[in-house]
Amino acid sequence: MNTKIKAKAKAGSQIKVITGNAAAAIGAKLARPDVVAAYPITPQTEIIEQISKFHADGEMDCELITVEGENSAMNAVMAASLAGGRVFTATSSWGLVFMYDAVLATAGARAPVVMVNVNRETPGIIAVSSGQQDMISTRDAGWIFLIAENCQEIIDLVIQAYRLAEDYDIQVPVMVHYDGFYLSYLSEVVDVPVQEDVDKFLAVLKDQPERTKLIPGGKLGCGSHGILDGYLELRYKHVSAMERSKAKFEQTDKEFQEIFGRGYGGLIEEYRMDDADVVLVGSGSMCGTIKTVIDKKRDAGVKVGLLKIRMYRPFPSEVMVKALKGKKAIGVVDRSLCFGFKGGPIYTELKAFETQLDGSKMISFIDGIANTDITIANVEQMIDATCDLAEGKDVREVTWVSYPEAQEPDSEKMGGR
Amino acid sequence: MTGKKKGKLTKVLDYLKHDDPFSKGVAFCPGCSLELLIRFIPQVLGNDIVITGTPSCSAPVLLGQNNQSWHSLSYFGTLMTGAAANATGLARYYRKAGIDNTVICFNGDGTAADIGFGNLAGAAERNEPFIYICYDNEGYMNTGIQKSATTPFGASTTTTPFGSASKGKNLRRMNLALKMAMHKIPYTATATMSDLGDLAKKLLKAKEAKERGFAFLHVFAPCPTGWGYAPENTIEVCRRAVKTNYFPLWEAENGKIRMTKTVKKPKPVSTYTELIKKFAHLNEADLQILQDDVDYEYCMLGGLSVLEAECQLPVSTED
Ligand SMILES: Cc1ncc(C[n+]2csc(CCOP(=O)(O)OP(=O)(O)O)c2C)c(N)n1
Ligand code: SF4
Numbered sequence: 001m002n003t004k005i006k007a008k009a010k011a012g013s014q015i016k017v018i019t020g021n022a023a024a025a026i027g028a029k030l031a032r033p034d035v036v037a038a039y040p041i042t043p044q045t046e047i048i049e050q051i052s053k054f055h056a057d058g059e060m061d062c063e064l065i066t067v068e069g070e071n072s073a074m075n076a077v078m079a080a081s082l083a084g085g086r087v088f089t090a091t092s093s094w095g096l097v098f099m100y101d102a103v104l105a106t107a108g109a110r111a112p113v114v115m116v117n118v119n120r121e122t123p124g125i126i127a128v129s130s131g132q133q134d135m136i137s138t139r140d141a142g143w144i145f146l147i148a149e150n151c152q153e154i155i156d157l158v159i160q161a162y163r164l165a166e167d168y169d170i171q172v173p174v175m176v177h178y179d180g181f182y183l184s185y186l187s188e189v190v191d192v193p194v195q196e197d198v199d200k201f202l203a204v205l206k207d208q209p210e211r212t213k214l215i216p217g218g219k220l221g222c223g224s225h226g227i228l229d230g231y232l233e234l235r236y237k238h239v240s241a242m243e244r245s246k247a248k249f250e251q252t253d254k255e256f257q258e259i260f261g262r263g264y265g266g267l268i269e270e271y272r273m274d275d276a277d278v279v280l281v282g283s284g285s286m287c288g289t290i291k292t293v294i295d296k297k298r299d300a301g302v303k304v305g306l307l308k309i310r311m312y313r314p315f316p317s318e319v320m321v322k323a324l325k326g327k328k329a330i331g332v333v334d335r336s337l338c339f340g341f342k343g344g345p346i347y348t349e350l351k352a353f354e355t356q357l358d359g360s361k362m363i364s365f366i367d368g369i370a371n372t373d374i375t376i377a378n379v380e381q382m383i384d385a386t387c388d389l390a391e392g393k394d395v396r397e398v399t400w401v402s403y404p405e406a407q408e409p410d411s412e413k414m415g416g417r
Numbered sequence: 418m419t420g421k422k423k424g425k426l427t428k429v430l431d432y433l434k435h436d437d438p439f440s441k442g443v444a445f446c447p448g449c450s451l452e453l454l455i456r457f458i459p460q461v462l463g464n465d466i467v468i469t470g471t472p473s474c475s476a477p478v479l480l481g482q483n484n485q486s487w488h489s490l491s492y493f494g495t496l497m498t499g500a501a502a503n504a505t506g507l508a509r510y511y512r513k514a515g516i517d518n519t520v521i522c523f524n525g526d527g528t529a530a531d532i533g534f535g536n537l538a539g540a541a542e543r544n545e546p547f548i549y550i551c552y553d554n555e556g557y558m559n560t561g562i563q564k565s566a567t568t569p570f571g572a573s574t575t576t577t578p579f580g581s582a583s584k585g586k587n588l589r590r591m592n593l594a595l596k597m598a599m600h601k602i603p604y605t606a607t608a609t610m611s612d613l614g615d616l617a618k619k620l621l622k623a624k625e626a627k628e629r630g631f632a633f634l635h636v637f638a639p640c641p642t643g644w645g646y647a648p649e650n651t652i653e654v655c656r657r658a659v660k661t662n663y664f665p666l667w668e669a670e671n672g673k674i675r676m677t678k679t680v681k682k683p684k685p686v687s688t689y690t691e692l693i694k695k696f697a698h699l700n701e702a703d704l705q706i707l708q709d710d711v712d713y714e715y716c717m718l719g720g721l722s723v724l725e726a727e728c729q730l731p732v733s734t735e736d
Contacts (some may be wrong), residue, residue, distance in 0.1 A: 034510055034513045034514065035506060035509055035510050035513060037502075037506070062510065062513070063509040063510065063513045065505060065506070065543070065545065067502060067505075067508060067536075067539060068535060068536065068538070068539030069535060069536070069539070071498055071499050071502065071536065072499055072501075072502030072505070072535075072536045072539055073502075073505045074499070074502075075495070075496070075498075075499030075500075075502035075505075075506065075507070075536070076502045076503070076505045077506060078506065079469075079493060079495075079502075079503040079504070079505070079506030079507045079510075080506035080507065080509060080510035081506075082493065082507075083506070083507050083510040083511060083514075084510065084514065085510040085513065085514070087506075101496050101498055101499075102496060102498070102502075105495075105496055156532075156615065174690035214467065214468065214491055214493060214507070215467075215511075215516060216465045216491060216511070216516065216517065216518045216520075217465035217490065217491065217518065218491045219489045219490070219491060220491050221480070221481055221486055221490075221491065221492045221493070221494070221496065222492070222493050223480060223492075223494025224480050224481040224482055224483060224484070224485075224486065224492065224494060225476070225477075225480060225481065225482045225483070225495055226483060227482055227483060229483075230482070230483030231482065231483075277506075283462065331448050335596070397483050
């Protein structure tokens with residue numbers, strides 16, 4: 001959550017106290033989409049209510065499709081996007097799962113859709129609560145994934161997402177994630193950008209070559225059977241575009257800073273990392289708390305920093321390795337599970353780069369599942385354990401911070417269910 | 418059909434005002450009604466339509482492979498699950514951008530009546546501005562002739578096979594067109610390939626109706642391979658389906674039903690089923706069940722058309 005909002009607005013912009021959902025809705029409005037299609041689900045509903053009100057009040061000139069389900073929301077915006085439109089949709093958890101086939105098709109068609117996903121636990125156990133399992137369950141759908149930490153970053157990322165998705169060199173759909181409940185309903189001070197500035201920021205796209213569009217009489221098809229080499233070619237091009245999006249995101253963040261006066265550092269944000277011996281790796285709203293605890297620990301002389309993941313897909317391995325190389329110990333905080341790997345998903349992915357980290361040791365923390373708060377005390381515990389690891393003490397590889405009963409999953413010990 | 422000589426043509430050919438955008442030989446089975454239908458539509462409506470299609474028997478021809486295509490239409494290969502929503506997205510964007518368009522969402526009964534029925538109903542409820550055409554071959558043909566909601570009572574399919582403990586599908590078929598008419602959309606119609614003039618008129622009416630919203634065409638489309646009849650009999654199968662009232666031809670404007678062809682003395686349904694192997698195992702009593710169902714549906718249609726004429730649907734204040 002927000003730790004360092006500068007309450008000084010840029011000339012003309014408005015300082016407002018709004019929820020994360022309102023920030024997403026206003027961000028979408030400022031991007032001037034042609035077509036919006038969405039379906040309500042907790043904790044996303046407020047976004048589409050706000051957009052519907054903007055539309056009803058004549059403040060948003062878009063085709064608003066009040067679909068009968070999320071599957072149709074994604075299918076409608078995918079098609080509108082391929083026809084040439086700028087589109088927006090938003091969902092969460094069960095909704096994301098219900099549109100999953102269309103989420104994959106959208107990526108495969110390289111339709112530049114922008115979607116907000118308000119993170120929530122997935123179906124299975126009916127958990128109306130926060131968690132990143134929905135994001136993790138779709139991580140290899142072929143979308144660019146961005147994660148916001150606070151309400152300001154939500155509005156800024158929604159706007160930036162269009163520069164990535166619709167960029168001629170990228171043309172990959174973008175999902176902006178933020179924590180349900182913690183951010184969706186949290187009211188914070190937000191510097192709401194001016195429409196002219198947003199128009200200016202997005203105008204770059206108009207100067208680019210026009211992307212291929214599906215138009216009547218255009219004698220053009222989309223969605224033919226991809227077979228053998230044809231399929232391979234498309235997949236390789238998709239992977240390449242994803243790789244290109246890394247540099248593009250850093251570039252757009254810089255341009256964003258020039259116009260709006262705030263930037264985030266690109267794929268990752270490094271907080272007090274320069275001389276840090278010990279690092280927590282996190283994402284989303286937990287980072288606000290982590291920064292607060294780091295400041296406290298720093299006052300007590302502990303050299304700890306935070307690496308916040310802003311772009312999660314494609315996985316920003318290069319910048320992460322560069323930032324983490326040589327650190328004594330790294331604790332990765334996951335708000336989701338990765339069955340069979342014991343540690344959390346982001347921890348598991350980072351492990352693949354362990355040999356490039358010059359001996360940094362790593363441990364996994366699982367916390368913040370189903371609205372269990374990642375409290376100051378929890379973060380302190382994580383930092384202490386990571387410091388212990390740095391000192392060579394024997395530390396458990398995986399800790400379920402809010403569930404001390406959990407040992408490392410051990411089928412024999414746990415027995416039965 | 419450019420350069421055709423005036424005066425020498427039958428009525429149906431008069432409707433064919435545009436080129437056939439398909440290549441001469443395409444990958445349908447011989448005698449497939451789908452080929453006739455799919456070539457017919459753009460010749461009547463023009464080549465500037467945007468057509469969407471799903472995985473189905475239409476896919477090999479409609480959707481092409483890699484960068485190769487069997488036709489020169491603009492097309493979009495959709496998922497079975499969300500076809501009507503894809504068409505919605507296209508039509509809505511074109512409307513927003515002021516682009517003249519005729520979007521045709523072209524699907525089998527498997528998509529229309531089963532897996533994609535939810536979003537078809539959603540599009541109808543929202544009165545989306547495009548034409549939805551369901552070609553009904555009464556089953557999932559592309560995956561090897563499985564039962565769908567429109568498979569009729571008694572039909573043997575690979576998931577309702579005839580066997581010592583089974584007489585084929587033991588359920589009645591869904592009346593998809595009537596369901597859609599009940600949405601009170603601007604236009605609903607049934608059609609088939611034995612009555613091409615009727616089909617052409619209905620296509621043109623649908624195109625005109627989509628200016629006011631959703632248009633739905635239910636086209637009876639027999640499948641020689643899946644149903645078991647000789648390829649040269651496709652038109653005869655269509656004709657008998659109409660003459661027995663197995664597949665009556667009607668249309669509905671804003672839900673008001675009107676028969677477009679009345680059969681004076683309907684033949685028994687057995688004159689239709691006798692051509693088709695998927696019914697070959699049915700005895701007289703079984704056929705009577707099918708006959709009763711046909712009679713019931715036809716009676717309902719007549720009753721509804723009378724009711725609709727008596728009851729006034731409130732008119733929207735918009736437009
Ligand atoms: C979601 C989904 N489930 C299953 C399939 C497999 N599948 C491909 S074609 C088909 C049948 C299509 O039937 P229909 O729409 O009636 O068209 P037809 O093959 O009869 O022309 C099925 C089930 C699929 N493509 N997508
Ligand atoms: S299986 Fe039937 S519907 Fe499919 S192409 Fe062959 S004849 Fe046509």
